[in-house]
Amino acid sequence: MFIRHSWICNLYLTCNVMPLSWFGSQATKDVNNMTVKMPWQCFINGKFEDAENGKTANTINPADGSVICKVAYASVGDVDRAVAAAKEAFEVGPWGRMNPRDRGTLLYKLADLMEEHQEELATIESIDSGAVYTLALKTHVGMSIQTFRYFAGWCDKIQGKTIPINQARPNRNLTFTKKEPLGVCAIVIPWNYPLMMLAWKSAACLAAGNTLVLKPAQVTPLSALKFAELTVMAGIPKGVINIVPGSGNRTQGIKGLWEGRGPPGDLCALSNLKKVSLELGGKSPLIIFSDCDMDKAVRMGMSSVFFNKGENCIAAGRLFVEESIHDEYIRRVVEEIKKMKVGDPLDRSTDHGPQNHKAHMEKLVEYCEVGMKEGATLVYGGKQVDRPGFFMEPTLFTDVEDHMFIAKEESFGPIMVVSRFKDGDIDGVLNRANDTEFGLASGVFTRDINKAMYVSERLDAGTVFVNTYNKTDVASPFGGFKQSGFGKDLGESGVNHVII
Numbered sequence: 001m002f003i004r005h006s007w008i009c010n011l012y013l014t015c016n017v018m019p020l021s022w023f024g025s026q027a028t029k030d031v032n033n034m035t036v037k038m039p040w041q042c043f044i045n046g047k048f049e050d051a052e053n054g055k056t057a058n059t060i061n062p063a064d065g066s067v068i069c070k071v072a073y074a075s076v077g078d079v080d081r082a083v084a085a086a087k088e089a090f091e092v093g094p095w096g097r098m099n100p101r102d103r104g105t106l107l108y109k110l111a112d113l114m115e116e117h118q119e120e121l122a123t124i125e126s127i128d129s130g131a132v133y134t135l136a137l138k139t140h141v142g143m144s145i146q147t148f149r150y151f152a153g154w155c156d157k158i159q160g161k162t163i164p165i166n167q168a169r170p171n172r173n174l175t176f177t178k179k180e181p182l183g184v185c186a187i188v189i190p191w192n193y194p195l196m197m198l199a200w201k202s203a204a205c206l207a208a209g210n211t212l213v214l215k216p217a218q219v220t221p222l223s224a225l226k227f228a229e230l231t232v233m234a235g236i237p238k239g240v241i242n243i244v245p246g247s248g249n250r251t252q253g254i255k256g257l258w259e260g261r262g263p264p265g266d267l268c269a270l271s272n273l274k275k276v277s278l279e280l281g282g283k284s285p286l287i288i289f290s291d292c293d294m295d296k297a298v299r300m301g302m303s304s305v306f307f308n309k310g311e312n313c314i315a316a317g318r319l320f321v322e323e324s325i326h327d328e329y330i331r332r333v334v335e336e337i338k339k340m341k342v343g344d345p346l347d348r349s350t351d352h353g354p355q356n357h358k359a360h361m362e363k364l365v366e367y368c369e370v371g372m373k374e375g376a377t378l379v380y381g382g383k384q385v386d387r388p389g390f391f392m393e394p395t396l397f398t399d400v401e402d403h404m405f406i407a408k409e410e411s412f413g414p415i416m417v418v419s420r421f422k423d424g425d426i427d428g429v430l431n432r433a434n435d436t437e438f439g440l441a442s443g444v445f446t447r448d449i450n451k452a453m454y455v456s457e458r459l460d461a462g463t464v465f466v467n468t469y470n471k472t473d474v475a476s477p478f479g480g481f482k483q484s485g486f487g488k489d490l491g492e493s494g495v496n497h498v499i500i
Contacts, residue, residue: 043228045085046238062130074244082242086211089239104155111148144199151203181209191217192311277487282440283317285433292445310414314441439481
């Protein structure tokens with residue numbers, strides 16, 4: 001991996017604090033000719049090692065299509081060894097016997113190390129996933145640090161209860177419950193927020209005393225492998241966290257499985273009684289009434305779609321704008337889109353970076369072609385940017401009717417899909433907004449608090465944003481209804497799902 005920015009060189013030198021027997025790394029040079037290291041192997045039982053069969057796969061920089069480096073491609077045998085290491089760490093290793101408060105101390109130390117290396121992690125995330133650096137630093141990495149700190153505080157607060165029971169004197173019996181970790185948990189990470197989803201899915205598991213086998217997305221493995229390096233520096237015992245890059249699907253020996261974004265029928269865990277948590281994306285509706293704060297509705301409506309170049313599970317998949325303000329709203333959105341700077345994600349002034357990988361960008365172009373063919377009006381964008389890399393133009397469709405493909409299917413990209421609704425037709429627009437198989441998030445903009453409460457109570461979604469959007473917090477539960485999955489991340493709900 002060749003880093004072309006001189007300001008990063010000192011950050012990468014901090015990686016070399018452990019002997020290379022711990023860190024299998026690809027040596028590279030920065031512009032100042034300093035040698036740096038980047039983990040690329042499987043991380044099993046506390047050390048980096050090649051895949052069993054020696055297989056590797058390229059990971060690609062979406063900003064220019066170049067190969068960043070080769071990364072180990074784990075086999076079934078590698079996964080089995082990772083599961084065995086996690087099982088041993090849980091059953092006989094120090095992790096399973098550790099005082100919860102001491103476990104919390106290690107997780108706090110891990111969060112501190114992530115903060116110490118936050119610029120490095122953000123740069124890796126930007127190069128590997130295409131995230132704009134400023135967003136990667138604040139959200140991808142920043143919220144990851146917050147998540148580990150939050151759940152570190154839960155370690156010694158997972159408590160059972162004493163229960164009064166019916167009993168005859170003189171015998172007095174005591175009944176109490178005790179919360180126990182599940183054991184070995186498998187975690188499958190999506191590619192849109194590689195590090196943040198790792199944190200969301202794993203921090204609660206670790207706080208409760210579980211051990212992990214984690215598979216990063218095949219196209220974005222690098223921040224997970226750098227995270228593995230930091231866990232060694234933090235003193236996390238070997239076998240507690242194992243990371244196996246590749247495309248495997250194996251759950252033997254696993255007690256729980258956590259997955260972000262994936263087809264619900266494609267998990268063998270469902271057939272052999274694993275405890276499963278699934279977050280499967282959505283088609284989140286955002287309803288904008290004529291009595292909204294227009295400035296905020298435009299600004300937050302833009303964010304609801306274009307945040308993280310649209311690769312955001314709670315992105316507003318369809319906006320419903322009240323008829324009397326529809327044309328003004330569209331005019332102002334177009335003005336703001338034209339101000340967006342599309343370019344190098346490492347450039348601090350960039351607003352919109354490349355899509356994560358080539359196949360996804362091509363699907364987005366196809367999505368726009370279908371929308372136009374069905375009769376929606378393409379107001380702006382709709383094609384790939386004429387430059388190297390996987391850049392998709394920020395796109396705006398109007399006149400979208402309920403039966404259309406783009407009204408029903410998630411793009412998972414920077415495509416704003418707008419439908420109008422008649423003035424005052426609250427129940428009508430609610431019926432249209434809820435007419436989807438998904439139910440992850442939703443939103444409403446209005447100055448009328450009674451209307452806001454009425455609409456929020458009737459939207460079928462796990463999260464309803466009122467006069468804002470994309471405001472998640474580590475203490476607030478996150479999850480969806482219907483085909484958007486089940487189980488909750490974050491907050492007390494995140495803890496409750498990883499214990500028995």
